Amino acid sequence: MIVQLFLISIYLRYLFEWDNPWLNSLWVVIMAVIATHTVGERTRLRWRVVAMPAFLSFVISALLIGFFFLCFVLQLDHPFTARYFIPIMGILMGNMLGVNVLTLSTFYSGVQREQATYYYLLGNGATRFEAWLPFMREAVIKSFTPCIANMAVMGIVALPGTMIGQILGGSAPDVAVKYQMMIVVITMSASMLSLILALWLSTRQAFDSYGRLHEVMKP
Numbered sequence: 341m342i343v344q345l346f347l348i349s350i351y352l353r354y355l356f357e358w359d360n361p362w363l364n365s366l367w368v369v370i371m372a373v374i375a376t377h378t379v380g381e382r383t384r385l386r387w388r389v390v391a392m393p394a395f396l397s398f399v400i401s402a403l404l405i406g407f408f409f410l411c412f413v414l415q416l417d418h419p420f421t422a423r424y425f426i427p428i429m430g431i432l433m434g435n436m437l438g439v440n441v442l443t444l445s446t447f448y449s450g451v452q453r454e455q456a457t458y459y460y461l462l463g464n465g466a467t468r469f470e471a472w473l474p475f476m477r478e479a480v481i482k483s484f485t486p487c488i489a490n491m492a493v494m495g496i497v498a499l500p501g502t503m504i505g506q507i508l509g510g511s512a513p514d515v516a517v518k519y520q521m522m523i524v525v526i527t528m529s530a531s532m533l534s535l536i537l538a539l540w541l542s543t544r545q546a547f548d549s550y551g552r553l554h555e556v557m558k559p
Contacts, residue, residue: 361420393541401534442483
């Protein structure tokens with residue numbers, strides 16, 4: 341962690357100085373590739389199942405939610421400005437990563453563990469989505485429970501990092517609180533959109549046309 345943060349501090353200094361939209365976009369793509377690799381390693385899902393779904397879910401969600409925040413909330417004339425674009429994309433990627441790891445691992449391990457229940461539902465007339473629904477519900481609850489628990493005590497038990505950074509940087513507490521609320525909203529929105537996309541896209545690789553589960557876990 342210390343080595344990574346030290347290196348990124350050097351790299352970001354040059355990115356902020358150059359402030360090139362193409363370089364900034366390339367860095368976001370690199371973040372998405374690394375996040376995708378992390379998802380594959382932590383979930384132990386085969387690459388054909390997780391690689392493209394995870395990558396697309398990161399990029400699409402980060403761009404949609406990130407540009408909404410930069411263009412319509414902050415109302416920036418140049419949303420690709422490095423000082424805004426890279427930190428916002430970074431905080432979105434970081435939150436989406438943890439949610440996707442928990443969601444995908446919980447969903448596929450649940451279906452694999454309870455295959456008898458899953459095939460029982462299919463055999464009794466349930467559609468594939470209806471048969472997936474109990475496992476999806478369990479995955480979403482497990483992945484968002486820590487986020488909701490933190491939100492419930494935010495500002496009372498713990499002061500969040502964005503708010504503390506704003507206050508230490510000289511912002512008034514009410515301004516810092518507004519920034520924190522906006523960050524919470526966009527990270528939760530991006531995480532939910534990302535997990536929906538990751539689940540939907542990965543199921544197209546993990547199941548055949550009859551709803552049978554392929555071998556999805558690495559040996």
